[in-house]
Amino acid sequence: MLIQFLLLPAVALAGVVDPAAVSPPPALAWALGLALMGAGALLLGKGLLDLGSSLTPLPHPRDGAQLVVSGVYALVRHPIYGGLILTSFGWALVSASPLTLGLSLVLLAFFSLKSRREEAWLQARYEGYGAYVRRTKRFVPYLL
Secondary structure: OHHHHHHHHHHHHHHHHOOOOOOOOOHHHHHHHHHHHHHHHHHHHHHHHHHHHHOOOOOOOOOOOOOOOOHHHHOEOOHHHHHHHHHHHHHHHHHOOHHHHHHHHHHHHHHHHHHHHHHHHHHHHOOOHHHHHHHOEOOOOOOO
16 A cells, blocks of 8 residues: 555656656557546546445445445446546646656556456455356456
8 A cells, every 4th residue: 555655646747847748748658548537537437426425445345335336337447447547648748757757667567466356355355256257357347
């Protein structure tokens, strides 16, 4: 968990301080980046709301929590991570920062590893989790 609290500010800061960043960014990259950031914010926000009382700051499921498979969780298993990933890649485009792009790839790899560990815990806790995994994407609806 400490890694993500270091990575997220690093992604944000890299887009501001990267000396290799293109300024101003190409218009198409800027527009696509803003769209990704907006989609990421929506995915993250909806993921937080839909978790309700099952929300926990820890990656291990809370005792007594229910498996949430409705709302945005009907489309993706980890919308909060997916939202952060989309937002970071969007920021890389908006800031035209190669460093931010590289850190976004590290963030994607980190959340991939972290989500696999969480899924092992969820599989052990909830009987229908395997079927849920087979029918839903991990981070981004219809894509990833």
